[in-house]
Amino acid sequence: MAARLVSRCGAVRAAPHSGPLVSWRRWSGASTDTVYDVVVSGGGLVGAAMACALGYDIHFHDKKILLLEAGPKKVLEKLSETYSNRVWDACSEALIMFDKDNLDDMGYIVENDVIMHALTKQLEAVSDRVTVLYRSKAIRYTWPCPFPMADSSPWVHITLGDGSTFQTKLLIGADGHNSGVRQAVGIQNVSWNYDQSAVVATLHLSEATENNVAWQRFLPSGPIALLPLSDTLSSLVWSTSHEHAAELVSMDEEKFVDAVNSAFWSDADHTDFIDTAGAMLQYAVSLLKPTKVSARQLPPSVARVDAKSRVLFPLGLGHAAEYVRPRVALIGDAAHRVHPLAGQGVNMGFGDISSLAHHLSTAAFNGKDLGSVSHLTGYETERQRHNTALLAATDLLKRLYSTSASPLVLLRTWGLQATNAVSPLKEQIMAFASK
Amino acid sequence: MWSGRKLGSSGGWFLRVLGPGGCNTKAARPLISSAVYVKNQLSGTLQIKPGVFNEYRTIWFKSYRTIFSCLNRIKSFRDNLLKTIPNHQPGKPLLGMKILDVGCGGGLLTEPLGRLGASVIGIDPVDENIKTAQCHKSFDPVLDKRIEYRVCSLEEIVEETAETFDAVVASEVVEHVIDLETFLQCCCQVLKPGGSLFITTINKTQLSYALGIVFSEQIASIVPKGTHTWEKFVSPETLESILESNGLSVQTVVGMLYNPFSGYWHWSENTSLNYAAYAVKSRVQEHPASAEFVLKGETEELQANACTNPAVHEKLKK
Numbered sequence: 001m002a003a004r005l006v007s008r009c010g011a012v013r014a015a016p017h018s019g020p021l022v023s024w025r026r027w028s029g030a031s032t033d034t035v036y037d038v039v040v041s042g043g044g045l046v047g048a049a050m051a052c053a054l055g056y057d058i059h060f061h062d063k064k065i066l067l068l069e070a071g072p073k074k075v076l077e078k079l080s081e082t083y084s085n086r087v088w089d090a091c092s093e094a095l096i097m098f099d100k101d102n103l104d105d106m107g108y109i110v111e112n113d114v115i116m117h118a119l120t121k122q123l124e125a126v127s128d129r130v131t132v133l134y135r136s137k138a139i140r141y142t143w144p145c146p147f148p149m150a151d152s153s154p155w156v157h158i159t160l161g162d163g164s165t166f167q168t169k170l171l172i173g174a175d176g177h178n179s180g181v182r183q184a185v186g187i188q189n190v191s192w193n194y195d196q197s198a199v200v201a202t203l204h205l206s207e208a209t210e211n212n213v214a215w216q217r218f219l220p221s222g223p224i225a226l227l228p229l230s231d232t233l234s235s236l237v238w239s240t241s242h243e244h245a246a247e248l249v250s251m252d253e254e255k256f257v258d259a260v261n262s263a264f265w266s267d268a269d270h271t272d273f274i275d276t277a278g279a280m281l282q283y284a285v286s287l288l289k290p291t292k293v294s295a296r297q298l299p300p301s302v303a304r305v306d307a308k309s310r311v312l313f314p315l316g317l318g319h320a321a322e323y324v325r326p327r328v329a330l331i332g333d334a335a336h337r338v339h340p341l342a343g344q345g346v347n348m349g350f351g352d353i354s355s356l357a358h359h360l361s362t363a364a365f366n367g368k369d370l371g372s373v374s375h376l377t378g379y380e381t382e383r384q385r386h387n388t389a390l391l392a393a394t395d396l397l398k399r400l401y402s403t404s405a406s407p408l409v410l411l412r413t414w415g416l417q418a419t420n421a422v423s424p425l426k427e428q429i430m431a432f433a434s435k
Numbered sequence: 436m437w438s439g440r441k442l443g444s445s446g447g448w449f450l451r452v453l454g455p456g457g458c459n460t461k462a463a464r465p466l467i468s469s470a471v472y473v474k475n476q477l478s479g480t481l482q483i484k485p486g487v488f489n490e491y492r493t494i495w496f497k498s499y500r501t502i503f504s505c506l507n508r509i510k511s512f513r514d515n516l517l518k519t520i521p522n523h524q525p526g527k528p529l530l531g532m533k534i535l536d537v538g539c540g541g542g543l544l545t546e547p548l549g550r551l552g553a554s555v556i557g558i559d560p561v562d563e564n565i566k567t568a569q570c571h572k573s574f575d576p577v578l579d580k581r582i583e584y585r586v587c588s589l590e591e592i593v594e595e596t597a598e599t600f601d602a603v604v605a606s607e608v609v610e611h612v613i614d615l616e617t618f619l620q621c622c623c624q625v626l627k628p629g630g631s632l633f634i635t636t637i638n639k640t641q642l643s644y645a646l647g648i649v650f651s652e653q654i655a656s657i658v659p660k661g662t663h664t665w666e667k668f669v670s671p672e673t674l675e676s677i678l679e680s681n682g683l684s685v686q687t688v689v690g691m692l693y694n695p696f697s698g699y700w701h702w703s704e705n706t707s708l709n710y711a712a713y714a715v716k717s718r719v720q721e722h723p724a725s726a727e728f729v730l731k732g733e734t735e736e737l738q739a740n741a742c743t744n745p746a747v748h749e750k751l752k753k
Binding site (some may be wrong): 369 | 506509510513524525526528546547548549550551552570571575577704744747
């Protein structure tokens, strides 16, 4: 029952390539191939949601959409929760609280499986427009000539593992950070690996509580986060070094629980100097802003971990230099890969869907060729602006909190305390993150 | 002039490939053909003397990529047509409409109309254009069924298609036609009562001479010499008067301006260069040149001649 709240799931793993497949072949083949208006390659959270968004779009009622997913169909049942967010530093007492006093929820944590189940059901309801093929992996893409010839098909040709072929006016790559679509079309990807892996697990809390707070503590080895699932269950996302992650996954359950609790509670990384400096600023802030001294809430402690729920995966950053080419668009992790510390990975993917669906809908209503690059670049510009900022900020935070060197710890301690004191700034952050 | 750049022009122009935004096309290079227009004595319209036709296909196919330049026209046609349909189907808003695209060229306007659900017949006197259009739509099974192309002129099909179309589109055509009156009469004849006519063309002004003939043909060679004849440009007033006298009620006349930086056309109040007219065929069958219409036509001519003397106005009305 691993609750995966970051978007590393169900993606089509591309077959290993010796190099990008950039050859442009004239294809005058099988005119009996079905011509789809849109093919979405990759049926994970983002791919399935994209197919759903188009399937329900009013201007796509007479269009044909195909969703290709390498894995089997998944159907399950779970719960959802609301949350607020507490984040603090392991090397000092600095903390920041994002709270919503009014009744609006700041955000929701929904398990991957729950979302997939909902999407699968929605897709079944529009099966006249959206065809979903499970256990189907594209092994080859053939692009139309950039210099169009009169006799060659202007569509993208897709060949599946079982030999079947399709043509499409627009191919959407939603196949994860090792995107086969991106590699096949030859789009450059700026990427580096963090020397970190994330461990996810489902934890049982020591006592039932009104579990609506998400906790994240920045340890020198990486952030550890506890995200609420129910009154007694929380999900763990612990980013740490590869060796430590491997240890955590293989150690026995009691030791694991101890490690988790200690990570949240231990003061071992504090230094007197930083503590004093932090306290000074806190005093200064409380003089200037004597309001609202809320009692400090404490993170819940963990009793046990769900058997077999511990999994690990490597972390890295990735950003495609281009999101679109003629007849191709990348969304989700295929376009951008981010550290889970801000919980924004799949949200950025959903933002991509919203933008691309809007542009495609308008294009369809204008009678345009869906693969035309003119509206695709509109999507690319809109999303690159948003995503680049978020990627850069997340990377910066990750680097900033990966050190225990005093000057940087002092900087971030004061920074965090100051940000905590400036409510309008916090509100801006919350607004941006919950868009 | 700019119509040479517009991709929906009639009568088989070679076209300039638009540079900005055409992602896969290289920097725009004017591709010149040596097309010359020769009057066809029988039909009174134009016939093209073919030039370098083997380049036509490539040009057309590149043009399909940069169709966005026609976007404002398509949106306008669509919106005006939707007003005439009480309940339109989502996804196929123009379903059930029969549209005639006169001077369709490579089908650059025909295809978007087809994608919106209409049944479209595209006609063009140039065989090569129709072949290209035919080829391009053949790859799309949906368009293949909805669109039909024919090599012919409007006059040739007037008899068999009388009162069959819900709408007629004549984009960048009327400035090439010799007998405008006959052409517009034919447009009216093939329209059902209450049907819509969309025309886009170039105004006959000093500005259009300067930009359209002098600059485009002689200086910048955007279009080859002889493509346009300034005398054949039609002013909105003339167009309106002919339309009105043939039983077509002009609903709107609006100017179009091209922004070379964005690559898009925009609507504007200024009709001194390019403009579009939208007219509707009256539902009641009446003879052209009824007294009322003649008077209106005359009044408009006077207005066009900048006669603002209200006394004269009054005198005419009596």
